[in-house]
Amino acid sequence: MKYSYITLMLLLMLGLKCFSQTKFEREHRIKKSQFPSINMDSLPLENTKYIRYYREVDTSKITYTLKFKKGKMQYHIDYNEKGALQNTGFMVKEVDIPTDTYARILSELNTNFQKTKIKYIQQCYLGSSENVLKNTFQNLMLPSNTYKVMVRGNKTEKREDYIAIFDAEGNLEHMARALPPNYDHVLY
Known part of the structure; x- marks a missing residue:
């Protein structure tokens, strides 16, 4: 009777673990013809370089991304x-972020990881806000900004890539493990 109780508890705990899922994202480059139709006239694409189209597949949705370089941004x-x-958003460096916000981001990363390396930081603007394109290209610091940080870190012995989203004050909103790049080519 004692062993049946322990076995039942182990099976229940294993069953709960089986239903948990992680959210994975994967981004790959696509052709312009595969990109959804958008109003290109509203985008200030003069003096831009390297216009590329991407499709990001997630467990819950599909996102299409237009990436380009304008000036040095x-x-x-x-x-x-x-x-x-x-x-919308653009790449930033740590000197472009307010010092107290960056200090909170670093302290949050240090509490979650044993060792970290920041790969890139993006300053993001919500698309639902008014004048989002104008705010993005003027590099405005708004209280609705978020920072998307790609981190390579150790939670255990294994180093993995994570994507963390922070608000304008540097508080952690969301963190998820990132998938490695898609290796569909033959390795010799």
Whole structure:
């Protein structure tokens, strides 16, 4: 009787673990013809270089991303499957972030990881806000900004890539493990 109680508890705990799922994302480059139709006239694409189109597949949704370089800044604009604007942003360095915000981001990363290396930081603007494209290209610091940080870190012995989203004050909103790049080519 004693062993049946222990066995039952182990089976229940194993069953709960089986139902938990992690959210994985994968981004790959696509052709312009595969990108949803959008109004290109509203985008200030003069003097831009390297316009590229990407499709990000997630467990819950599909996002299309337009990436380009304007001046020395690398921008991205995200759309859903119907071509509606979701969010915009650009790459920043740690000197471009307010010092107290960056200090909170680092302290949060140090509490979650044994060892970290920041691969890149993006400053993002929500697509639902008014004048989102104007705010993005003027590099405005708004209280609705978020920072998307790609981190390579150790939670255990194994180093893995994680994507962390922080608000404008540096508080952690979301963290998920990132998938490795897709290796569909033959390795020799």
